[in-house]
Amino acid sequence: MxxxxxxxxxxxxxxxxxxxxxxxxxxxPGWHLVPDGTTREQIKFxxxxxxxxxxxxxxxxxxxxxxxxxxxxxSKEGVVYQITEDNxxxxxxxxxxxxxxxxxxxxxxxxxxxxxx
Numbered sequence: 001m002x003x004x005x006x007x008x009x010x011x012x013x014x015x016x017x018x019x020x021x022x023x024x025x026x027x028x029p030g031w032h033l034v035p036d037g038t039t040r041e042q043i044k045f046x047x048x049x050x051x052x053x054x055x056x057x058x059x060x061x062x063x064x065x066x067x068x069x070x071x072x073x074x075s076k077e078g079v080v081y082q083i084t085e086d087n088x089x090x091x092x093x094x095x096x097x098x099x100x101x102x103x104x105x106x107x108x109x110x111x112x113x114x115x116x117x
Contacts, residue, residue: 005044006032014045023058031058072106083110 008014009029018040019026025036027043034043070083074094081094083106090111091097096104103111 001042003042003044004032004034004038005046006030008045008047016043016045018043021058026058033058070110072110081106083107 004027006027007030009016012029017028018034018038019028019031020036025034025038026032027034027038066085066087068085072081072083072092073079074081081092083090083092085091090103090107092104092106094104094106097107
């Protein structure tokens, strides 16, 4: 069993937690990166006291932004609504989108169309 040794923290001593984020698994305090699947039994501490200057959690990678728009026909002739999708947040200009929770029939149809494409 591989062990990972970190310096003691002045404020917390050998009290620690494992934090799993989208960027990896970390031993805190200190935000020390360890491999995914690391257990508490694999963590050891040396007698050296660590005085951290700035402990900030790692930032997740920036997600690519997607902004898309579509024009769809309403049930009444001549009525057109606009569907927008911005980073997986969907919206429609139809009245049903404002009155009901969840996706309106226009958004559901557009999602189904995109999945089958």
